[in-house]
Amino acid sequence: MLRLPTFTYHRPKTATEAVAIACQHGKAAMYVAGGTDLYPNMKRRHQTPTQVISLQDVPGLHSIDWLPDGRCAIGAMVKLSALEHDAKVKAAHPAFAHAVREISTPLLRNMGTIGGNLLLDTRCTYYDQTHEWRESIDFCMKKDGAICWVAPGSPRCWAVQSSDTVPLVCAMEAEVELVGLDGVRTIKAGDLYRDDGIQYLTKKPEELLTRLILPAPKGWKASYLKLRRRDTYDFPVLGVGACVWTDAAGTVTKANIRLGGAGSYAIPATASEKLLVGNKLTDELVAAAGSEAMKPARTMDNTDLDVYWRRKVAPVYVARALMACR
Amino acid sequence: MSESKKALATFHVNGEPHEVAFAPHKTLLEVLREEMNLTGTKHGCELGECGTCTVQVDGVPILSCLSLAVDAVGKDVRTVEGLAQGSELTPLQHCMADLGAAQCGYCTPGVLMAADALLKHNAKPSRDDIKEALAGNLCRCTGYLKIFEAVELAAARMRGEKAEPSKESIYGS
Ligand SMILES: Cc1cc2nc3c(=O)[nH]c(=O)nc-3n(C[C@H](O)[C@H](O)[C@H](O)COP(=O)(O)OP(=O)(O)OC[C@H]3O[C@@H](n4cnc5c(N)ncnc54)[C@H](O)[C@@H]3O)c2cc1C
Ligand code: SF4
Ligand code: FES
Numbered sequence: 209m210l211r212l213p214t215f216t217y218h219r220p221k222t223a224t225e226a227v228a229i230a231c232q233h234g235k236a237a238m239y240v241a242g243g244t245d246l247y248p249n250m251k252r253r254h255q256t257p258t259q260v261i262s263l264q265d266v267p268g269l270h271s272i273d274w275l276p277d278g279r280c281a282i283g284a285m286v287k288l289s290a291l292e293h294d295a296k297v298k299a300a301h302p303a304f305a306h307a308v309r310e311i312s313t314p315l316l317r318n319m320g321t322i323g324g325n326l327l328l329d330t331r332c333t334y335y336d337q338t339h340e341w342r343e344s345i346d347f348c349m350k351k352d353g354a355i356c357w358v359a360p361g362s363p364r365c366w367a368v369q370s371s372d373t374v375p376l377v378c379a380m381e382a383e384v385e386l387v388g389l390d391g392v393r394t395i396k397a398g399d400l401y402r403d404d405g406i407q408y409l410t411k412k413p414e415e416l417l418t419r420l421i422l423p424a425p426k427g428w429k430a431s432y433l434k435l436r437r438r439d440t441y442d443f444p445v446l447g448v449g450a451c452v453w454t455d456a457a458g459t460v461t462k463a464n465i466r467l468g469g470a471g472s473y474a475i476p477a478t479a480s481e482k483l484l485v486g487n488k489l490t491d492e493l494v495a496a497a498g499s500e501a502m503k504p505a506r507t508m509d510n511t512d513l514d515v516y517w518r519r520k521v522a523p524v525y526v527a528r529a530l531m532a533c534r
Numbered sequence: 535m536s537e538s539k540k541a542l543a544t545f546h547v548n549g550e551p552h553e554v555a556f557a558p559h560k561t562l563l564e565v566l567r568e569e570m571n572l573t574g575t576k577h578g579c580e581l582g583e584c585g586t587c588t589v590q591v592d593g594v595p596i597l598s599c600l601s602l603a604v605d606a607v608g609k610d611v612r613t614v615e616g617l618a619q620g621s622e623l624t625p626l627q628h629c630m631a632d633l634g635a636a637q638c639g640y641c642t643p644g645v646l647m648a649a650d651a652l653l654k655h656n657a658k659p660s661r662d663d664i665k666e667a668l669a670g671n672l673c674r675c676t677g678y679l680k681i682f683e684a685v686e687l688a689a690a691r692m693r694g695e696k697a698e699p700s701k702e703s704i705y706g707s
């Protein structure tokens with residue numbers, strides 16, 4: 209049996225209490241929401257907190273609230289299955305509901321939360337293995353070792369951003385609310401991440417993610433398209449999140465395209481975005497914008513499916529995602 | 535709950551109280567199998583990748599290999615052992631057996647718990663609804679078709695219809 213290492217289990221009753229426990233124990237502490245990322249990682253000894261802080265009893269994290277200005281504030285502990293079936297979310301944010309539905313399996317979505325999905329650990333073929341497997345080839349720098357097995361000369365880790373919602377919420381310019389020692393702060397979702405396989409988050413370890421805030425559904429259209437081997441279970445090996453703002457005449461005023469599963473963060477396809485602004489989303493323009501997405505897709509040989517093919521299909525997936533924004 | 539210290543708690547499994555001592559890092563799967571001897575729930579990957587450990591907690595199918603036992607205290611836990619009433623199998627169990635939807639049987643407890651949860655809130659599931667509900671349960675033997683047919687047949691019988699398996703599903707086409 210793959211068993212969890214031992215730990216002390218906390219179930220704080222408020223966010224302040226949760227943050228205080230996390231601060232008290234520093235690196236030894238980790239939060240847990242649904243546990244569908246943390247517990248497999250603990251079983252494989254990637255993450256070995258001796259203090260596990262469950263957020264299930266923290267009030268205010270379990271609801272979906274519609275703000276007066278039309279924004280939708282989703283509590284971090286809202287289950288993925290609740291989100292995918294929420295009629296109002298589906299109607300106002302179909303691309304987001306679709307991205308959530310693309311995550312893992314229905315059983316895992318009954319357990320996993322949106323907060324945990326936004327903070328999902330980065331993944332790599334050489335990392336997502338048991339302790340014994342990793343030990344047998346010697347550990348890599350993401351955990352316990354010094355080398356990167358994907359790029360042995362590299363000073364950094366290239367583990368892959370693998371959450372399905374992250375590319376989309378970054379493209380949509382959603383916001384996340386964080387609670388730390390100094391109180392509450394709200395940042396753009398895109399600013400939560402950095403281009404590093406190990407330190408992939410900008411937030412402080414003790415900071416609690418409390419809400420994801422989706423913008424009011426007005427003036428833009430978004431889409432999410434996922435590439436994977438099986439239509440269930442599998443993490444994205446390419447996940448395109450696109451969001452396009454248009455004026456009354458259908459001319460693009462702003463466009464965000466983010467490539468998930470293609471690097472350690474959701475990479476902006478800047479050249480593609482630039483092509484779109486000031487123009488109408490014609491078939492030709494969409495194809496041209498797609499072609500520009502090959503370069504930023506910095507795929508490495510550390511996920512499922514062939515590395516060159518994954519880069520080659522990025523233009524096709526970006527073009528299809530843009531078509532869905534028309 | 536502090537590290538590796540066992541604490542006593544009462545679980546409600548299949549409608550019966552069970553008093554068990556366990557440490558906080560124990561999964562629901564471990565406690566069911568190793569402390570309560572309820573070995574109907576199987577362990578496969580133990581990483582969320584196969585679904586054979588599926589149980590229902592408050593009616594919702596979840597993976598017991600990734601749930602802490604301590605979080606199930608005070609909740610209504612249902613395992614495959616709780617489906618049959620005495621020696622009387624449920625229609626779903628009957629149909630699974632009759633249609634050859636269980637071969638080696640290793641996935642079957644998980645499939646049963648996921649499909650049972652579906653049938654509780656959807657009396658007339660489409661083939662797509664069934665596929666979706668079972669998309670987290672791997673089966674390496676049946677090729678899934680017989681499982682889908684068994685769920686459809688069980689649903690029809692539970693609706694009171696006099697449904698029989700098609701000739702093809704028993705003798706092949
Ligand atoms: C077989 C399998 C397949 C999967 N497939 C996919 C997939 O296709 N796409 C996908 O996106 N994901 C996939 N996942 C990953 C996972 O199930 C989801 O990402 C899920 O949403 C994670 O949420 P959780 O609540 O279970 O996270 P947890 O495991 O509880 O937490 C994840 C991380 O976030 C931290 N954390 C959680 N909540 C908070 C908070 N509110 N504040 C601060 N820190 C927090 C935890 O400390 C941990 O580091 C898969 C997992 C498995 C096991
Ligand atoms: S990219 Fe390199 S360092 Fe990072 S997890 Fe993979 S092998 Fe390890
Ligand atoms: S044993 Fe739980 S999903 Fe495989």
Ligand code: FES
Nearest residue numbers: 637638673674675
């Ligand atoms: S019957 Fe053997 S795995 Fe399903």
